[in-house]
Amino acid sequence: MYVAVKGGEAAIANAHRLLAETRRGDTAVPELSVAQIREQMALLVDRVMTEGSLHDPDLAALALKQARGDLIEAVFLVRAYRTTLPRFGASEPVETGAMSLRRRISATYKDLPGGQVLGPTFDYTHRLIDFALAAEGEAPVAAESEPLPDAAHAPRVTDLLGQDGLIEPSAPDDGTPPGDLTREPLDFPADRALRLQALARGDEGFVLALGYSTQRGYGRTHPFVGEIRVGTVAVEFVPEELGFPVPLGEIDLTECQMVNQFHGSAEVPPQFTRGYGLAFGQSERKAMAMALVDRALRAEELGEPLGAPAQDQEFVLAHCDALQATGFVEHLKLPHYVDFQAELELVLRLRAEHAARNAAPAMKEAAE
Amino acid sequence: MPDPNPAARQPEAPKVASPELTARRAVMALCGEARPEELRRALTRLGATDAVEDLRPPETGLVMTRGRIGGDGRPFNLGEATVTRAAVRLGGGETGFAYHLGRDRAKARLAATLDALWQQPERREAVEAALAPVAARRAEERMAAARRIAATRVNFFTMARGED
Numbered sequence: 001m002y003v004a005v006k007g008g009e010a011a012i013a014n015a016h017r018l019l020a021e022t023r024r025g026d027t028a029v030p031e032l033s034v035a036q037i038r039e040q041m042a043l044l045v046d047r048v049m050t051e052g053s054l055h056d057p058d059l060a061a062l063a064l065k066q067a068r069g070d071l072i073e074a075v076f077l078v079r080a081y082r083t084t085l086p087r088f089g090a091s092e093p094v095e096t097g098a099m100s101l102r103r104r105i106s107a108t109y110k111d112l113p114g115g116q117v118l119g120p121t122f123d124y125t126h127r128l129i130d131f132a133l134a135a136e137g138e139a140p141v142a143a144e145s146e147p148l149p150d151a152a153h154a155p156r157v158t159d160l161l162g163q164d165g166l167i168e169p170s171a172p173d174d175g176t177p178p179g180d181l182t183r184e185p186l187d188f189p190a191d192r193a194l195r196l197q198a199l200a201r202g203d204e205g206f207v208l209a210l211g212y213s214t215q216r217g218y219g220r221t222h223p224f225v226g227e228i229r230v231g232t233v234a235v236e237f238v239p240e241e242l243g244f245p246v247p248l249g250e251i252d253l254t255e256c257q258m259v260n261q262f263h264g265s266a267e268v269p270p271q272f273t274r275g276y277g278l279a280f281g282q283s284e285r286k287a288m289a290m291a292l293v294d295r296a297l298r299a300e301e302l303g304e305p306l307g308a309p310a311q312d313q314e315f316v317l318a319h320c321d322a323l324q325a326t327g328f329v330e331h332l333k334l335p336h337y338v339d340f341q342a343e344l345e346l347v348l349r350l351r352a353e354h355a356a357r358n359a360a361p362a363m364k365e366a367a368e
Numbered sequence: 369m370p371d372p373n374p375a376a377r378q379p380e381a382p383k384v385a386s387p388e389l390t391a392r393r394a395v396m397a398l399c400g401e402a403r404p405e406e407l408r409r410a411l412t413r414l415g416a417t418d419a420v421e422d423l424r425p426p427e428t429g430l431v432m433t434r435g436r437i438g439g440d441g442r443p444f445n446l447g448e449a450t451v452t453r454a455a456v457r458l459g460g461g462e463t464g465f466a467y468h469l470g471r472d473r474a475k476a477r478l479a480a481t482l483d484a485l486w487q488q489p490e491r492r493e494a495v496e497a498a499l500a501p502v503a504a505r506r507a508e509e510r511m512a513a514a515r516r517i518a519a520t521r522v523n524f525f526t527m528a529r530g531e532d
Binding site for chain 2 (some may be wrong): 049050052053054055056058059082085086087088089090091092093094096097100101102103110111115116117118119120142143144145146147148151156158159169170171172173174176177178179180181182192193194196197200201234235237239241242244245246247248249250251253255257274276278280
């Protein structure tokens with residue numbers, strides 16, 4: 001039960017002023033600029049864009065500054081901002097096969113057209129704290145070499161497998177526009193396009209844990225990383241007044257193609273199946289976890305035994321959004337004085353009844 | 369991989385672009401990649417004194433970015449992107465448009481003006497020449513990035529084989 005109460009305006013206003021001062025921290029330390037956050041906390045910015053479901057690096061960086069680095073609070077700010085803007089439409093689907101690659105690795109094939117390209121990665125680092133970074137100095141310069149002729153032509157690993165029919169083909173585009181959960185509330189069962197939209201904006205930690213659970217036996221999918229690619233793709237949009245695709249610019253994306261075992265069925269010969277992950281920026285862990293969960297959520301479609309949490313789309317999709325989750329969890333800290341008063345009275349009454357019941361047999365004994 | 373049903377791929381978008389449309393799209397792409405000051409410099413270089421009227425004042429909105437399931441299948445909604453658009457009309461009646469990722473309204477208006485100027489046949493070459501420095505800068509940046517990335521390409525070699 002909610003009852004309107006007044007009070008606390010001055011405390012709230014002053015708390016926000018205190019927040020602003022606290023956000024700045026020690027004024028003897030130089031203030032962070034939004035550009036510094038965008039350039040030097042780039043992976044955090046990518047995560048805010050992915051989970052905020054809004055590509056705009058400067059805005060994500062500003063949200064992080066305002067949120068004092070609180071990821072979910074920054075996502076909240078970005079999501080709130082998007083509600084103030086009109087929707088011009090939807091882009092043409094991006095062509096990840098034509099991605100200008102910054103990184104591309106495969107765990108299934110050593111030799112690939114276009115090669116294995118590590119790019120800027122934490123992989124194979126020793127994870128030792130680098131105290132040199134605590135001292136200011138020039139950044140080391142990256143090594144260079146001549147790109148090989150095939151560097152610009154890196155077909156997807158799944159396309160290579162598909163040539164021999166060893167992997168299921170993707171469901172073809174029949175021209176129906178995909179559902180959009182920002183326009184229509186999510187309804188179950190949700191099709192794969194909607195599931196991917198929900199997972200793409202889902203909390204990385206939650207999706208990661210679910211993906212991990214499938215590896216530990218809760219809905220096994222026998223995954224291999226067919227490919228992870230990170231790089232830029234061109235985004236195009238067809239404005240009504242022009243009627244042709246206009247280049248909007250380039251965005252950074254991370255794509256993960258998970259290749260999974262499938263024993264086949266009466267109709268389908270044994271072949272590999274796919275789990276798919278796509279995220280803004282360099283968001284490898286997210287794209288991988290998303291691909292694992294995407295594949296797990298296809299268990300029913302593929303006639304696999306059910307029962308694991310990661311296979312339950314209502315469980316996964318209804319709980320993967322960090323903003324929804326935090327909204328419901330954090331609302332508990334708002335005043336619930338009246339609810340609690342009711343609960344308190346109930347407990348007091350039950351306790352009185354309990355005490356009376358315990359006292360009654362004793363009195364009966366004493367009377368005998 | 370051969371496309372099983374190419375006709376069903378992109379139902380609305382015209383697939384056969386005229387050379388003129390290809391050239392216009394290239395100029396639009398270049399304007400999108402340009403810094404605001406580069407567009408200002410290009411306009412100064414063109415010395416265009418045409419009256420520029422706002423057909424639609426620059427406006428920031430959203431475009432839902434779509435991907436494809438599996439990279440090549442049915443589309444799905446990945447997430448939105450901020451996009452700023454502008455539309456202008458020149459004294460001669462040419463209309464120019466710009467749609468760019470991000471929130472730079474002034475830049476979108478500059479790009480829409482260049483798009484309109486490009487549509488004057490006698491100015492076309494001059495507009496492309498004025499944007500040539502942007503193309504050169506971007507090509508240089510792309511090459512530098514490609515060289516750094518190429519240095520991280522893995523060279524496998526077999527250490528020893530057990531069966532010999």
